[in-house]
Amino acid sequence: MPYSSISELPDAVRSHVPKHGQEIYKEAFNSAWDEYADKDERRGSESREEAAHKVAWAAVKKKYGKGADGDWHAK
Template sequence: MPYRSNEDLPARVRHNLPPHARSIYREVFNHSFASHVGDLRQEEIARRAAWAAVKRSYLKLGGQWVPKRQNA
């Protein structure tokens, strides 16, 4: 199911990701979910796409998600 706000995200996402990463997760999840209507794995695909998007911009160090450094 799509998420209307970051507060609606699963607890695992809300409690572990920083605010910007939560927004990335929500936006990608919702887009992917809408793109895979009718697929039996719709939610799984959306969840995987959302985590992949977060991992493109954030890195987990220890127990914290931190932004990846951008090349200047």
């Protein structure tokens, strides 16, 4: 279930991550969704969606950090 726009992202992403971070999340998720289509490419028993979300959050964490306020801020 790739995302076609940032408005489709999960609430946790839309509510707490700046727009640029949301774009990073969307692109990383969609790329990982394609990359991990084959179960043999994933670790353990995680689903394709779980793997894609992990990759997307890792991509966001390269540029953003979670603040004490619960929102994500540029590093």
